[in-house]
Amino acid sequence: MRLSLRFILPLLLVLAGIAYAIAPLVDKLTLGWFMRDIEIRSSLIASTIQEPLQEQLAANKNAKIAEFFNRITQNERIYAVGYCPDPTGTVLASRWLPAEIRCASLGRWEGPGHHLLPSAQGPLQVAVLPMVSEAMPAGRLIVVHDMSFISRRSEETNRYLFYAFMGLAAVISLITVVIAQLSWRGWMAGMRSLLRGEGLLRRPEFDAQPANPPSPPGFKPIARDLQRLIQELEADTRARDESQVTWTPEALRGILRGELSGEDVIVVSNREPYSHQRRGERIEVQRPASGLVTALEPIMRACSGTWIAHGSGSADRDFVDKNDCVGVPPDKPAYQLRRVWLSAEEEAGYYYGFSNEGLWPLCHIAHVRPTFRSSDWAQYVAVNRKFAKAVVSEAKTKDPIVLVQDYHMALLPKMIRDELPNATIITFWHIPWPNPESFAICPWREEVLEGLLGSSILGFHTQFHCNNFVDTVDRFIEARVDRASFNVTFGGKSTAVRRYPISIAWPPEAEMMEKSVADCRSSIRQLNDLPQEHKLGVGVDRLDYTKGIVERFRAIERLLELNPDWIGRFTFVQIAAPTRSGIDEYQHHEEQVRAMAARINTRFGRQGPPPIVLKIEHHEPREVYGYFRAADLCFVSSLHDGMNLVAKEFVGARDDERGVLILSEFTGAARELPEALVVNPYDADQCAAALHLALTMSPNEQRDRMRLMRGLVAEYNVFRWAGRMLLDAAAMRRRSRLTDKPGTSTL
Numbered sequence: 001m002r003l004s005l006r007f008i009l010p011l012l013l014v015l016a017g018i019a020y021a022i023a024p025l026v027d028k029l030t031l032g033w034f035m036r037d038i039e040i041r042s043s044l045i046a047s048t049i050q051e052p053l054q055e056q057l058a059a060n061k062n063a064k065i066a067e068f069f070n071r072i073t074q075n076e077r078i079y080a081v082g083y084c085p086d087p088t089g090t091v092l093a094s095r096w097l098p099a100e101i102r103c104a105s106l107g108r109w110e111g112p113g114h115h116l117l118p119s120a121q122g123p124l125q126v127a128v129l130p131m132v133s134e135a136m137p138a139g140r141l142i143v144v145h146d147m148s149f150i151s152r153r154s155e156e157t158n159r160y161l162f163y164a165f166m167g168l169a170a171v172i173s174l175i176t177v178v179i180a181q182l183s184w185r186g187w188m189a190g191m192r193s194l195l196r197g198e199g200l201l202r203r204p205e206f207d208a209q210p211a212n213p214p215s216p217p218g219f220k221p222i223a224r225d226l227q228r229l230i231q232e233l234e235a236d237t238r239a240r241d242e243s244q245v246t247w248t249p250e251a252l253r254g255i256l257r258g259e260l261s262g263e264d265v266i267v268v269s270n271r272e273p274y275s276h277q278r279r280g281e282r283i284e285v286q287r288p289a290s291g292l293v294t295a296l297e298p299i300m301r302a303c304s305g306t307w308i309a310h311g312s313g314s315a316d317r318d319f320v321d322k323n324d325c326v327g328v329p330p331d332k333p334a335y336q337l338r339r340v341w342l343s344a345e346e347e348a349g350y351y352y353g354f355s356n357e358g359l360w361p362l363c364h365i366a367h368v369r370p371t372f373r374s375s376d377w378a379q380y381v382a383v384n385r386k387f388a389k390a391v392v393s394e395a396k397t398k399d400p401i402v403l404v405q406d407y408h409m410a411l412l413p414k415m416i417r418d419e420l421p422n423a424t425i426i427t428f429w430h431i432p433w434p435n436p437e438s439f440a441i442c443p444w445r446e447e448v449l450e451g452l453l454g455s456s457i458l459g460f461h462t463q464f465h466c467n468n469f470v471d472t473v474d475r476f477i478e479a480r481v482d483r484a485s486f487n488v489t490f491g492g493k494s495t496a497v498r499r500y501p502i503s504i505a506w507p508p509e510a511e512m513m514e515k516s517v518a519d520c521r522s523s524i525r526q527l528n529d530l531p532q533e534h535k536l537g538v539g540v541d542r543l544d545y546t547k548g549i550v551e552r553f554r555a556i557e558r559l560l561e562l563n564p565d566w567i568g569r570f571t572f573v574q575i576a577a578p579t580r581s582g583i584d585e586y587q588h589h590e591e592q593v594r595a596m597a598a599r600i601n602t603r604f605g606r607q608g609p610p611p612i613v614l615k616i617e618h619h620e621p622r623e624v625y626g627y628f629r630a631a632d633l634c635f636v637s638s639l640h641d642g643m644n645l646v647a648k649e650f651v652g653a654r655d656d657e658r659g660v661l662i663l664s665e666f667t668g669a670a671r672e673l674p675e676a677l678v679v680n681p682y683d684a685d686q687c688a689a690a691l692h693l694a695l696t697m698s699p700n701e702q703r704d705r706m707r708l709m710r711g712l713v714a715e716y717n718v719f720r721w722a723g724r725m726l727l728d729a730a731a732m733r734r735r736s737r738l739t740d741k742p743g744t745s746t747l
């Protein structure tokens with residue numbers, strides 16, 4: 001259609017130009033014809049009236065002659081008629097003979113050429129013809145024609161001419177466009193079959209229609225070459241993206257505008273990016289401290305998409321429209337947040353039950369037994385269906401891009417795929433994927449796997465988790481697993497299993513870094529009643545048993561046992577956000593953490609500052625960054641963690657290139673940050689040695705390690721995480737459109 005318009009518009013303009021240019025020529029030609037016509041008419045009038053006029057003249061009936069002339073001028077084109085008996089006489093004339101025409105000056109109007117006389121009514125044509133008799137040998141008849149009809153006719157002619165050219169243009173365009181479309185379709189069909197390897201790679205003896213001529217073998221390599229060329233081009237673009245793009249929110253927005261402009265983008269997550277909370281009379285808008293929101297918000301802003309999430313805020317219902325939507329961010333809405341309401345039973349079964357007592361411990365090998373209840377599973381299925389319905393109702397097109405977040409939504413990809421077969425579904429699993437033996441204990445393992453295989457792309461933080469997932473699929477369901485390309489084909493649809501390591505925004509928000517490191521060091525020590533030279537360690541986590549807080553405290557205790565010099569000179573501040581406190585296991589874990597901190601403080605903190613300061617409360621990101629900047633070391637001891645953003649946030653916070661990161665080898669982050677002191681959190685002696693090393697590390701070594709880690713986090717930031725997934729989705733969509741098989745293309 002756009003192609004057709006691009007052709008038709010210039011054609012119309014060219015033809016209109018031609019019509020405009022030739023109009024004066026047509027005018028000139030028709031004027032010539034009319035003048036000749038008028039001259040002939042004037043001669044005819046002269047010869048017709050000669051006899052009666054001469055009779056009247058002979059009888060000297062001047063009054064009758066004037067009346068005779070008036071009768072002649074009743075013809076609409078004859079303006080006036082006159083007669084001059086000789087050059088010195090008075091003109092005998094009808095009404096309206098122009099005053100300029102006098103017997104003495106008739107010579108002006110005689111002879112060859114068109115004699116025009118301007119008048120208020122328009123141009124007049126004056127013809128002077130000899131009308132001689134014996135009595136009046138110098139008599140002249142004057143016939144004046146009204147020429148205004150010529151200009152009227154000329155306007156009409158020009159109008160018809162213009163319409164004729166426009167009609168011609170339309171016919172030419174139509175014929176051309178039809179021919180072009182037919183040829184384009186034929187060419188595209190040929191290309192598609194080339195790319196599919198149909199026809200060209202088909203053997204004639206297997207051809208269902210023998211009438212089809214067998215494909216010339218000489219063309220066979222073209223299909224392969226074309227496919228290879230496309231792959232190389234894509235690989236080339238990808239390599240350039242990886243190496244040349246500095247990933248910022250602007251870069252991400254720019255790429256999205258180029259690659260996905262006008263696409264319908266929907267994000268689905270359990271947690272909402274903004275919640276409205278009632279605090280007495282006041283309403284507070286809360287933004288969760290989550291990397292996910294930071295990563296996905298630029299996408300939503302660039303595409304003006306829809307984010308679907310559980311409306312969990314106490315005042316959420318008061319801020320939605322009749323479709324349960326609210327524009328966010330509240331101060332400058334850029335996209336829609338669609339809130340899904342869950343009953344207390346639904347939340348208990350879907351969120352606390354199957355998600356956090358079942359899948360969470362199942363995927364984290366943290367030695368907490370998963371609990372599977374069929375009632376929780378039923379709620380999990382029902383709530384996933386509720387979210388799927390919301391996606392279908394929010395989709396503006398048949399092929400939206402849907403970003404499904406996390407283990408709360410394992411069944412959603414298939415449910416969406418069933419309703420919107422052409423959707424591009426990118427699912428990101430934020431937690432680890434266990435090995436097949438561990439996963440096998442889930443009573444609904446096939447359903448969970450089939451649900452996830454509704455995705456077009458399924459992302460994990462590490463290649464290790466991708467491998468575990470593919471192994472699990474291979475073990476438990478009838479799917480084709482291509483280990484070379486990491487594509488799984490199930491039910492005729494393909495899922496690309498890919499690694500997209502999540503990260504933090506880079507550079508960290510200016511607000512977080514406002515206060516200098518020196519100020520943070522001193523104010524945090526003051527706040528916690530610690531001397532200014534006191535060594536400070538920090539841990540920041542949700543109060544979750546997978547984060548290894550108990551193991552961390554054990555390592556601190558071991559440090560003080562092995563190096564008593566640190567007693568009274570080193571304090572570890574543990575900031576722990578309460579989480580999932582409705583679950584028994586979490587309550588028990590909190591008690592355990594509190595008891596352990598108290599025991600260690602009693603043992604080693606009697607005569608001075610306590611070795612452990614435990615702060616079980618939510619802190620604003622600014623406060624968390626203050627601690628990161630004030631600390632000498634940060635200890636991340638997760639027993640198993642998909643990535644762990646705290647490690648990257650600590651690195652991001654240290655623009656002074658100081659501070660030491662101690663990092664569990666069981667986090668995804670450890671694969672990207674080998675310059676940290678990487679430890680096994682179960683090995684208390686090793687962790688204690690790492691703590692001692694961190695507390696005694698030279699500033700130069702701290703700088704060298706921190707500089708390398710900061711370089712990596714800056715380059716592999718959260719905008720790259722989001723951008724890479726979406727660029728892969730865009731490539732997949734381009735390929736689907738080329739091969740005409742939406743949703744099935746591989747990467």
Ligand code: ADQ
Nearest residue numbers: 289430540541542575576577618619641642643644645646
């Ligand atoms: P989480 O298990 O929540 O995330 P993490 O990646 O460390 O773990 O992110 C926690 C976030 O919450 C960080 O931004 C941190 O600053 C913040 N936070 C933690 N404790 C806090 C406190 N007390 N007060 C305020 N803020 C606090 C899951 C997976 C991870 C994966 C992320 C992202 O378990 O492995 O890295 O998703 O994919």
